[in-house]
Amino acid sequence: MQKLLSYSFYFLLLFILVSCGHKKPAEVKPATLILSDDSTQFFDVQSFFQSEIKDVATTPYFIYSITTINGKRKDSVAISSAEFEKIATLFLQKNISDTSVKKYYKENVFRDLTTKSITMSYSTFNHSLDVQGVDVLLDQETNKVNYVLIRCNEIKADSSVITQLNWKRGKSFLINKSVSLSNGEQISIQQFVCWNQE
Numbered sequence: 001m002q003k004l005l006s007y008s009f010y011f012l013l014l015f016i017l018v019s020c021g022h023k024k025p026a027e028v029k030p031a032t033l034i035l036s037d038d039s040t041q042f043f044d045v046q047s048f049f050q051s052e053i054k055d056v057a058t059t060p061y062f063i064y065s066i067t068t069i070n071g072k073r074k075d076s077v078a079i080s081s082a083e084f085e086k087i088a089t090l091f092l093q094k095n096i097s098d099t100s101v102k103k104y105y106k107e108n109v110f111r112d113l114t115t116k117s118i119t120m121s122y123s124t125f126n127h128s129l130d131v132q133g134v135d136v137l138l139d140q141e142t143n144k145v146n147y148v149l150i151r152c153n154e155i156k157a158d159s160s161v162i163t164q165l166n167w168k169r170g171k172s173f174l175i176n177k178s179v180s181l182s183n184g185e186q187i188s189i190q191q192f193v194c195w196n197q198e
Contacts, residue, residue, distance in 0.1 A: 001066075007080055010164045011012075011122045013079060029129070033191060042096065042097045042105070042107060042122065043119065043120050043136045044097070044143060045095075045096075045097070045134065045136060045148055046092060046095055046097065048145050048148065048169075049088070049091045049148075049167070050091050050092070050126060052088075052167070052169065052170070053084075053088050054065075055170070056081055056084055056134075056195050057081045057084075057085060058087075061195040061196055062078065062195070062197075063079050063080070063081065063083075063084050063193065063194070063195040064076065064077065064078050064079065064193075064194055065077055065078075065079050065087070065191060065192070065194075066191070066192045066194075067187075067189070067190070067191050067192075068189075068190040068191075068192075069187070069188065069189050069190075070188050071188065072139065072165070079193070084193065084195065087175075087191070087193060088173065088193075090165065090175065091148075091150070091165055091173070092166060093136075094130070094131050094150050094152065094165065096122055096131050096134055101129060101131075103121065104124045104125075104126045105122045105124050105134075106120075106122070106123060106124070107122055107125070107188065108120075108121045109121075109123070111140065116139070116140040116141060117137055117139075117140055117146065118137070118138040118140050118143075119135055119136070119137050119139060119141060120135070120136040120138070121133065121134070121135050122134040122135075127153070130152050130153070130154055131150060131151070131152050131169075132151045132153050133149075133151040134148070134149070134150050134151075135147075135148070135149040136148050137149075142168065145169050146164075146168070146169055147166065147168055147169070148167045149164070149165070149166050149167075150163075150164070150165040150166075150167070151163075151164055151165075152164075152165070157180045157182060158181060159179055159181045159182060160177070160179075161177055161179050161180075162173065162177070162178045162180075163176065163177050163178075164166070164176040164177075170196055171194065171196050171197070172191050172192065172193060172194040172195065172196075172197075173192075174190065174191070174192050174193075175189070175190070175191045176188075176189075176190045177189045
């Protein structure tokens with residue numbers, strides 16, 4: 001009987017120790033869309049665009065614009081440097097380094113040994129943002145920008161607009177818009193601007 005009481009005491013003591021040591025699992029917070037902090041240094045795409053625009057403004061290039069709608073060329077005209085700057089402003093507006101949105105983007109760097117180039121990609125999981133991705137292609141030897149590609153997505157009440165902005169350093173840029181209207185109609189608008197054709 002004494003042994004039974006002794007075993008019961010040890011069993012009760014063990015039960016109390018285990019119960020006290022058992023903690024409720026920590027509450028897991030849902031993942032947020034914040035991908036980077038303000039200290040992360042993004043490639044300065046804005047300065048690149050500003051430098052390119054300044055070059056066109058101060059050099060007597062022959063600048064022309066070709067507009068295509070639904071695959072058919074609608075317009076091909078020479079434009080002034082002031083008109084060029086007005087159109088190019090669209091690129092400056094797509095600034096992912098702005099402190100209000102920067103935290104939602106992450107950076108990935110890819111080095112291609114075959115083409116001797118470096119690609120810096122910026123992407124987001126936040127589909128409500130206008131800019132969904134930016135790719136900066138650098139020459140590995142000179143660190144100069146070869147291309148900048150920007151992907152945008154805008155949802156409006158009566159349509160959705162997917163915009164692809166492509167800038168080729170010292171040569172040209174392309175604005176490609178694909179508009180989906182609420183009635184199912186699709187419209188494709190492309191504007192190619194060139195200033196230094198070889």
